[in-house]
């Protein structure tokens with residue numbers, strides 16, 4: 001999975017990605033609260049600030065198969081956001097590959113502190129983030145969202161299988 005092509009996301013990528021999300025609950029678990037439902041590519045691109053935030057895809061035959069963003073939270077502090085893998089490509093290591101590349105990207109932007117938020121019942125995501133070195137940071141909020149932070153960078157970008 002180390003060689004899956006990677007590129008900045010395009011507005012048109014969000015049209016297939018919108019189809020990976022089948023329910024409002026799945027949309028919230030992926031992208032957070034407050035987004036429109038039903039949704040579509042142009043709406044999503046606008047609501048998740050695809051043009052403003054560093055946004056990336058893993059691609060196969062030019063089509064997105066995974067997507068994620070970096071949110072700048074403060075000086076040298078980046079937040080991993082909206083990580084998603086196409087349902088047809090899950091459990092193949094793409095989530096890990098995507099996150100490692102996002103972390104490399106954050107490091108190249110001189111990040112020293114990386115955080116993310118995840119629902120406590122999102123087992124696949126929590127397993128993935130723990131494997132990458134994220135640990136729980138503080139209390140779960142009333143919606144069931146657990147903040148996590150990366151313990152340390154430790155060559156995360158050199159561990160692709």
Ligand SMILES: CC(C)(COP(=O)(O)OP(=O)(O)OC[C@H]1O[C@@H](n2cnc3c(N)ncnc32)[C@H](O)[C@@H]1OP(=O)(O)O)[C@@H](O)C(=O)NCCC(=O)NCCS
Pocket residue numbers: 029030031082083084085086089090091092093094095096097117118119122123124125127128
């Ligand atoms: C979370 C997500 C990105 C993981 O992507 P992925 O490509 O399947 O992840 P990987 O293959 O790199 O690793 C997944 C690991 O998590 C666990 N996992 C993955 N899918 C799982 C499932 N359905 N049930 C239980 N554990 C699962 C396993 O540990 C798995 O490793 P294994 O297959 O070797 O056992 C993907 O499930 C997804 O897109 N979910 C919907 C969007 C979302 O919830 N994003 C996270 C927002 S915080």
